[in-house]
Amino acid sequence: xxxxxAYLPDHQPRPEFHxxxxxxxxxxxxxxxxxLPLVTLQTPDSLSSSPVICYxxxxxxxxxxxxxxxxxTSRGNLPAKLVKRASDLLPTxxxxxxxxxxxxxxxxxxxxxxxxxLHYTRVLxxxxxxxxxxxxxxxxSQAMQxxxxxxxxxxxxxxxxxxxxxxxxxxYFDAFEDDIDxxxxxxxxxxxxxxxxxxxxxxxEVMTAFPRMMLELTGSSSGLGAERLNALIExxxxxxxxxxxxxxxxxxxxxxxGERIQRSVNIQPLLSQTFQFAVGD
Numbered sequence: 001x002x003x004x005x006a007y008l009p010d011h012q013p014r015p016e017f018h019x020x021x022x023x024x025x026x027x028x029x030x031x032x033x034x035x036l037p038l039v040t041l042q043t044p045d046s047l048s049s050s051p052v053i054c055y056x057x058x059x060x061x062x063x064x065x066x067x068x069x070x071x072x073t074s075r076g077n078l079p080a081k082l083v084k085r086a087s088d089l090l091p092t093x094x095x096x097x098x099x100x101x102x103x104x105x106x107x108x109x110x111x112x113x114x115x116x117x118l119h120y121t122r123v124l125x126x127x128x129x130x131x132x133x134x135x136x137x138x139x140x141s142q143a144m145q146x147x148x149x150x151x152x153x154x155x156x157x158x159x160x161x162x163x164x165x166x167x168x169x170x171x172y173f174d175a176f177e178d179d180i181d182x183x184x185x186x187x188x189x190x191x192x193x194x195x196x197x198x199x200x201x202x203x204x205e206v207m208t209a210f211p212r213m214m215l216e217l218t219g220s221s222s223g224l225g226a227e228r229l230n231a232l233i234e235x236x237x238x239x240x241x242x243x244x245x246x247x248x249x250x251x252x253x254x255x256x257x258g259e260r261i262q263r264s265v266n267i268q269p270l271l272s273q274t275f276q277f278a279v280g281d
Contacts, residue, residue: 015211018192019279033162037185044273050246051093051107052160055086055121057153059131060140064148069139074172076133077112078122086118092247094268106239116173117244123172127163130156159272161245170236176228180216182236185209189237191277199238199263200251203230238265239257247271 017025020038025247027037034041043097047053062070062082073079089110090096099105109115110120125131140148147155165186171179182189185206192205197209203226210276217225241266242248249266 008038017188018205020188025188029184033158036187038277038279039191040276040278041158041161041274043154043275044270047154047157047270048092049094049268049270050093050157051089051117052121052124052245053153053157055118056091056125056130056156056160057140058082058086058089059122059125060148060153063131063138063140064145068145069137072133072136073111075113076136078118078138083109083111083115083118086115091244094266095243095246098235098249098251106244108221116240120168120173120244123169123243124160124163124235126168128156128159130160133210164241164245170241173240174235176232176235180213180229180232182232185213186237186241189233190242190271190275191266191279193248193276194267194271194275197265197267199234199265200230203233206233234263242271245270 010026013019013021024037027035028039031037059078059082071079082108090099090105090107093107095107099107106116109118112119120129126133126218129141130144131140133139165183170181172185188209189202189206193202196202207226207229214225214229217228238248238250243250247268247270248269252267254260254263
């Protein structure tokens with residue numbers, strides 16, 4: 001029976017998937033993170049380079065200081081003093097190398113509405129039940145208090161990653177006319193990016209592997225479709241997922257002497273410490 005299954009089309013390696021089969025890709029879309037084939041995930045020993053985890057720890061420590069509940073703003077956001085402490089962390093993160101204008105940074109702001117990475121963290125914390133907003137206060141349940149006391153902020157790392165790729169709306173912060181769900185191929189993109197660190201090459205690989213996705217983009221029959229896909233991957237996958245977590249950095253520079261340059265993604269140690277792929281190129 002095993003030999004028969006091995007020769008079914010869905011179980012044969014496909015060149016457009018760089019040796020993966022359709023069946024394996026389907027598992028990458030639907031399986032829990034702890035059961036992904038050909039991928040090992042683990043929580044790194046140190047998470048101090050991850051903006052999301054550092055912000056979460058600030059939130060939890062603020063709650064602990066006030067008997068595990070603290071007041072939200074009138075808009076239901078995190079208080080200004082906590083936002084200020086989170087903003088002050090920016091120089092400690094790898095993305096600080098490219099943060100030349102702090103007034104428009106994703107990693108700093110005068111309030112939560114102007115601080116995308118912090119707001120993203122708060123949303124993930126609520127999606128996973130780490131915190132809850134009730135009657136104008138952010139609260140931490142006794143079950144979550146116990147987990148935090150026993151294992152530190154690292155116990156929430158994998159649940160938040162899973163929420164980020166399974167529940168969170170990747171289009172939340174943007175207003176792209178085209179709306180394609182990159183979450184279904186996040187692991188494929190992550191694997192390919194680890195192989196070559198190129199945003200432009202990643203875009204080409206996604207176009208080749210998932211041509212139906214291109215049909216969802218207006219003007220997909222021309223170079224305009226490729227440009228839009230590239231912009232979506234940069235914004236939703238690179239900037240507002242991998243950079244928020246401290247997994248990569250990407251120089252915002254796009255042109256040199258009037259010519260478009262190849263965009264190289266800088267893989268950070270935290271990414272390799274978290275994801276190990278047992279699959280060749």
